[in-house]
Amino acid sequence: MDQRQALASFGALSQETRLQIIRMLVVAGPDGMSAGAIAENAEVSPSNVSFHLKELERAGLINQQRESRSIIYSAAYDALGGLVRFLMEDCCAGHPEICAPAVAVAACCADGATSMSKKAN
Amino acid sequence: MDQRQALASFGALSQETRLQIIRMLVVAGPDGMSAGAIAENAEVSPSNVSFHLKELERAGLINQQRESRSIIYSAAYDALGGLVRFLMEDCCAGHPEICAPAVAVAACCADGATSMSKKAN
DNA sequence: TCAACAATTCAAGGATTATTGAAATATGGA
């Protein structure tokens, strides 16, 4: 993750609807959700959700793939992980005071990260 | 860190000059830097740096304190740590795929986080 | 081919954010 993508990612996450979309896509998992389902869930118009999805894709935070009539969007886990890493390492220079809280969170999903056996369904 | 502050923080970090300022303040450490020094280092006008500093403060990412004629700004380590945590936990639902890269970064500054004895100078 | 569905694109507008330079505020020393 370079600075350009990080700036775009922070911008993408700074909007309430888009943050909401990322959250639901992360929870939805690898199967993703259709644009229509996202719009319904977020309670915004189709054209509005399309605008925000394009913004999220421009930042590289989501992936899309057509599935028959629908277009399925899913969270780009690698990009989100890259952003966390950028924030801790590049932006915050790995400062212990900043990374300390992350260590706690990391600890509680470290098993999953290692074994990759507890993916949410 | 609640969602409102996270949104403001992401917005604050989505601007090149502001990201640059945060980086230099993190590196500068607890002593911080004066507004003038920040402006000079970032190569922007005093009034422009003031605008961006206000934005960063609004997001809670920096602290200020007057020191004689100067106003000294410093990174709010707790807020930055809170943002990393929000991104991993609240936004990304603690997904192993996303947190995995963070575990690696966390590991290399975990000693410092525990002993607090290896702060960057 | 035609109708219906799913989603995007486009254009217009309104709202927010960024930049600039001039004026104002606050502090410390002569």
Place this chain on the structure above:
DNA sequence: TCCATATTTCAATAATCCTTGAATTGTTGA
């Protein structure tokens, strides 16, 4: 008090972002 320094505030402009609804594109099944 007066001046110089450090910084902020203000007003105007420019640029970007968000929302809305209408028109368009792509897909499927009758």
